[in-house]
Amino acid sequence: MIVDAYLPAAQAQAIALLTRGDLVAIPTETVYGLAADASQATAVAKIFALKQRPTSNPLIVHIGSMAQLNDWAVHVPHLAYRLAAAFWPGPMTLILKKAPWVPRCVTAGQETIALRIPNHPAALALLKQFNGGVAAPSANLYTQLSPTTAQHVEHSLGSELLILDGGPAQIGIESTIIDCSSGEVSILRPGMLSAEMISTVLGQRVNYHAASEIKRPGSHYLHYAPQADCQLLTHERLATEWSVMDLATTGFITYSCDIAWSSAAKVQRLSSHPAEYARDLYRALHHLDQQRCARILVELPPTTVAWYAVHERLHKAAGLSLG
Numbered sequence: 001m002i003v004d005a006y007l008p009a010a011q012a013q014a015i016a017l018l019t020r021g022d023l024v025a026i027p028t029e030t031v032y033g034l035a036a037d038a039s040q041a042t043a044v045a046k047i048f049a050l051k052q053r054p055t056s057n058p059l060i061v062h063i064g065s066m067a068q069l070n071d072w073a074v075h076v077p078h079l080a081y082r083l084a085a086a087f088w089p090g091p092m093t094l095i096l097k098k099a100p101w102v103p104r105c106v107t108a109g110q111e112t113i114a115l116r117i118p119n120h121p122a123a124l125a126l127l128k129q130f131n132g133g134v135a136a137p138s139a140n141l142y143t144q145l146s147p148t149t150a151q152h153v154e155h156s157l158g159s160e161l162l163i164l165d166g167g168p169a170q171i172g173i174e175s176t177i178i179d180c181s182s183g184e185v186s187i188l189r190p191g192m193l194s195a196e197m198i199s200t201v202l203g204q205r206v207n208y209h210a211a212s213e214i215k216r217p218g219s220h221y222l223h224y225a226p227q228a229d230c231q232l233l234t235h236e237r238l239a240t241e242w243s244v245m246d247l248a249t250t251g252f253i254t255y256s257c258d259i260a261w262s263s264a265a266k267v268q269r270l271s272s273h274p275a276e277y278a279r280d281l282y283r284a285l286h287h288l289d290q291q292r293c294a295r296i297l298v299e300l301p302p303t304t305v306a307w308y309a310v311h312e313r314l315h316k317a318a319g320l321s322l323g
């Protein structure tokens with residue numbers, strides 16, 4: 001059931017469900033999350049069951065304030081506090097050493113924990129009132145596209161779930177994950193918070209971690225896949241090939257304006273600005289899936305660093321690795 005996330009009665013109902021160990025879908029600024037009380041192992045188990053997610057994939061714990069950081073993490077390095085001060089609430093997840101009491105199912109048995117303070121007013125209000133930690137992966141079936149609207153959640157997980165509708169997600173792709181659990185800081189998953197922004201705050205160069213010992217299910221091919229067969233094409237190839245495609249079953253995602261589309265074509269034209277493009281990308285993929293496109297052709301965006309996280313998601317949607 002979809003309810004307005006800002007209604008006090010909806011927030012109260014969500015808190016009651018979380019407290020008694022049940023699931024609720026919540027809005028965040030990145031994507032919608034499937035939430036459970038992270039301190040209750042039986043509640044967390046329901047997340048894995050509903051999503052059909054392997055229990056070897058650890059979850060992100062969402063908290064409402066910096067004061068809660070030390071409830072969940074120990075030996076928090078100075079650099080992590082600097083990042084938290086700069087970017088929380090926001091689209092950033094920090095990997096830290098976990099407090100001993102944290103249920104093993106949350107961290108998939110690892111000694112580290114993923115923590116985030118999301119920047120969405122309804123989510124923050126809920127987390128502050130709940131005053132605990134909320135484990136929340138993206139609110140979709142395992143390997144499917146992440147949801148950026150309440151309707152996407154309902155489509156993937158059904159209408160029995162309480163879904164707090166906080167409007168379309170404003171960032172639109174998942175948070176940047178930064179590993180601060182060892183001596184060296186590195187980025188495990190790119191997001192709209194870029195390596196440049198992180199490096200600037202830390203005053204040192206931070207890189208993407210290529211091959212991590214840490215389990216990163218997000219790095220599986222086909223992790224963010226739409227149902228349709230998704231292919232990435234250069235502008236030139238798209239401009240010459242689109243007219244020979246079966247327009248009834250082919251969807252297109254573009255960002256440039258100079259392709260002479262037939263009015264019959266299923267086209268999602270996104271912004272040429274990377275933040276706006278990222279905000280709308282999953283919505284466009286969901287939309288073309290719902291139009292039952294057999295294939296989706298995506299015009300490759302520019303290869304500048306500002307587009308890095310978008311490229312990573314597009315490559316995953318197409319089942320490719322990023323160079």
Ligand code: TXA
Pocket residue numbers: 028030031032033034057058059060093095107110112113114116118136137138139173174175177188214215216217218219
């Ligand atoms: O934007 C987001 O991060 C969204 C919203 C709901 O907050 N959540 C999200 O959750 O994307 P999920 O479960 O789809 O992705 C979480 C990622 C997974 O790739 C998981 O492997 C990684 O976080 N992760 C969690 N705990 C970890 C840990 N201790 N070490 C390394 N990676 C971890």
Ligand code: MG
Pocket residue numbers: 137138146
């Ligand atoms: Mg996910």
